[in-house]
Amino acid sequence: MKPTRIISKTESLCPICLKKVSAQLYSQETNTYLGKDCPEHGFFKTVIWRSNLPIDKWWKKRDRAPIKNPATVEIKGCPLDCGLCSNHRQYTCTALIEVTQSCNLRCSFCFADSHNSKESNIALDTIELMYRSLMRASGSCNIQLSGGEPTLRDDLPEIIKMGVDLGFPFIQVNTNGIRIGEDEGFVKALKLAGLNSVFLQFDGTNEAVYQSLRGRGLLDIKIKAIENCKKHDIGVTLVPTLVPEINMDEIGNIIDFALSHTPCVRGVHFQPVSYFGRVPFMPKDKNRVTLPELMTAIEEQTMGRIRKESLVPPGCENPLCSFHGSYLYEGGNKITEITKASGCCGDKGAEEGSTKAKGYVARKWSIAKAAPVPEGSRNEEVKQWDDILERIARHSFSISAMAFQDVWNIDLERARDCCIHVVSPEGRLIPFCIYNLTDHRGQGLYRK
Amino acid sequence: MSKGEDKNHQWICDKCKVQLKLKKVKVKYLEGNFEVELMKCPSCNIVLILEDLARGKMLEVEKGLEDK
Structure with a gap:
C-alpha cells in the first residue's frame, strides 16, 4: 500500500x-x-x-479576512447560508451578474446549463437591485456580466452604463464572441457605455476543438471579435476551458496566438474543466487537469519561454484555486518575466490581497494607455520614465488560471476563501463554485 | 555627493571630486531592464537619483512592474 x-x-x-x-x-x-x-x-x-x-x-498560509458586514448568519452551516455569511473569509474581488440564461450555443460543458430561450432575461430593475446590493456589501469591486450569453441582450450597453453610473470601476463581459465578431456597431455601443474588457471564450486555434466543445466551428468569428475589440479599444482576455484529450495540446498555440494579438489581447486565463452544470459524463481522475500539470504544460509548450517558476499563487483567493504570472512582451520571441517572486501579497492579509487583486485584474485586462501628458509640460528626465510606464502599460501580458471546484472535489475550507462571487437575483453574494455546484444528477444548491 | 554652486545644479562626486555627467544607465527591477539617462560619475560610475525621482516616477515604474 x-x-x-x-x-x-x-x-x-x-x-x-x-x-x-x-x-x-x-x-x-x-x-x-x-x-x-x-x-x-x-x-x-x-x-x-x-x-x-x-x-x-x-500553499502559503496567511491571515484571512472575515467579512465585516455579513448579509446572512450561519444557521444551517456552510455552504447553505451564503449571502455572504459571517463565516466567509474573503471580500469580493470580482462579482458576476448573470443578465440572461439564454445562449446561442449549446456547449458540451456549461456551468450555467444555458439554453436557447428568449424568456430568461433578468429585468433591468432587478439588475439595478443586484448592483446596489453588491455595492452595499462589497464596495466598488470588479464586475463581470455573464450568462447565458450576455451579448444576446440588445440592452447590454444600458446594463454596462448602469454599472458605471453606480460607481463600479471595471466592467467585463464574459462572452462566446459571436455577436462581438458579427456586430461592430454593438461593440461600439458597448465601448461607449463604458465596457473595459471582453472575457472571450477561446478554447484553441483549430476548428476541431470548437466542434468538439462548442458544437460548431468558431475560430473565424473569434478572430473577428478580437479585431472589433481592437478597433474600439476594448481589452480582450482569452479564456480556454481545458479538457483532457481535447485541447491540452493547444496551450502553447493559444499563448502564441494571444501574443500575436497584443496589446489588444491582454492575457490568457485558463480554466481547467469542472464538472458542474451541464457535463457530458461523470468525471474520473483522468478527466481532470490540476494546476501544477497546467504550469508544466505551459512551460513545455512555450519551449521554456514562460517558465513555471514565473507562475505564482494568488494573494486573494485560496492558493489551490489559481496561479498567475506577469510578463512584458514587445514582439519577437522574447518574453520578460516581471512576476514578483514573492507572489502578489506575500504574507500580507487577505483583505489587502483582495484590494490588490481588484486593481490587478482591472489593469491587466483593460486596454492600457498611459495618461496623455502635453509634450511641453514635461522635461526630458520625466519623459523617459513616462515612456517606460507606457511600455509597461501597453506591453504587459498575463497568464493565469483558475481551478473551480465541483461536487466531487469541493473543499469547504477553500470555498470560504473565495473572492469570485455571483450576485443572486435577490442580491445575495454566493461564492462562484458554490453557486454553480450540482449533484450527480445536475441538481444545484443555489442555481435553479 | 555635494551640490555645486551654479544654478544649473551641477553635481560633484564627493569621493572622486569630478563633475557628474548625464549618461545612459541601465536600470533593472524584477526582470525588467530599461535604459534611462541619469547623472553619473565618470570616474567611479556612481549614479545620482534625486529624492523626487525616487519617490515619484521611479516608484510608479516599480509599482507598474510589481502589480499584483
Missing part, C-alpha cells in the same frame, strides 16, 4: 445526496487527493494536485 500523508482535514459534500461530510486532503506519492466518506453513499476520492512539487510547498 502506498504511504499516505495527511495534508489537512476539511469538509466536503456527498456528490449523491449533497449532505455535508468530513473530508481529508492527503498525498500519496506525487498526487494529492480529496477523500470523503458519506455514511449512506460511500467513499469518494478525487485528485486535486499532480506534481513533484508537494502541495504544501505551494
Whole structure:
C-alpha cells in the first residue's frame, strides 16, 4: 500500500445526496487527493494536485479576512447560508451578474446549463437591485456580466452604463464572441457605455476543438471579435476551458496566438474543466487537469519561454484555486518575466490581497494607455520614465488560471476563501463554485 | 555627493571630486531592464537619483512592474 500523508482535514459534500461530510486532503506519492466518506453513499476520492512539487510547498498560509458586514448568519452551516455569511473569509474581488440564461450555443460543458430561450432575461430593475446590493456589501469591486450569453441582450450597453453610473470601476463581459465578431456597431455601443474588457471564450486555434466543445466551428468569428475589440479599444482576455484529450495540446498555440494579438489581447486565463452544470459524463481522475500539470504544460509548450517558476499563487483567493504570472512582451520571441517572486501579497492579509487583486485584474485586462501628458509640460528626465510606464502599460501580458471546484472535489475550507462571487437575483453574494455546484444528477444548491 | 554652486545644479562626486555627467544607465527591477539617462560619475560610475525621482516616477515604474 502506498504511504499516505495527511495534508489537512476539511469538509466536503456527498456528490449523491449533497449532505455535508468530513473530508481529508492527503498525498500519496506525487498526487494529492480529496477523500470523503458519506455514511449512506460511500467513499469518494478525487485528485486535486499532480506534481513533484508537494502541495504544501505551494500553499502559503496567511491571515484571512472575515467579512465585516455579513448579509446572512450561519444557521444551517456552510455552504447553505451564503449571502455572504459571517463565516466567509474573503471580500469580493470580482462579482458576476448573470443578465440572461439564454445562449446561442449549446456547449458540451456549461456551468450555467444555458439554453436557447428568449424568456430568461433578468429585468433591468432587478439588475439595478443586484448592483446596489453588491455595492452595499462589497464596495466598488470588479464586475463581470455573464450568462447565458450576455451579448444576446440588445440592452447590454444600458446594463454596462448602469454599472458605471453606480460607481463600479471595471466592467467585463464574459462572452462566446459571436455577436462581438458579427456586430461592430454593438461593440461600439458597448465601448461607449463604458465596457473595459471582453472575457472571450477561446478554447484553441483549430476548428476541431470548437466542434468538439462548442458544437460548431468558431475560430473565424473569434478572430473577428478580437479585431472589433481592437478597433474600439476594448481589452480582450482569452479564456480556454481545458479538457483532457481535447485541447491540452493547444496551450502553447493559444499563448502564441494571444501574443500575436497584443496589446489588444491582454492575457490568457485558463480554466481547467469542472464538472458542474451541464457535463457530458461523470468525471474520473483522468478527466481532470490540476494546476501544477497546467504550469508544466505551459512551460513545455512555450519551449521554456514562460517558465513555471514565473507562475505564482494568488494573494486573494485560496492558493489551490489559481496561479498567475506577469510578463512584458514587445514582439519577437522574447518574453520578460516581471512576476514578483514573492507572489502578489506575500504574507500580507487577505483583505489587502483582495484590494490588490481588484486593481490587478482591472489593469491587466483593460486596454492600457498611459495618461496623455502635453509634450511641453514635461522635461526630458520625466519623459523617459513616462515612456517606460507606457511600455509597461501597453506591453504587459498575463497568464493565469483558475481551478473551480465541483461536487466531487469541493473543499469547504477553500470555498470560504473565495473572492469570485455571483450576485443572486435577490442580491445575495454566493461564492462562484458554490453557486454553480450540482449533484450527480445536475441538481444545484443555489442555481435553479 | 555635494551640490555645486551654479544654478544649473551641477553635481560633484564627493569621493572622486569630478563633475557628474548625464549618461545612459541601465536600470533593472524584477526582470525588467530599461535604459534611462541619469547623472553619473565618470570616474567611479556612481549614479545620482534625486529624492523626487525616487519617490515619484521611479516608484510608479516599480509599482507598474510589481502589480499584483
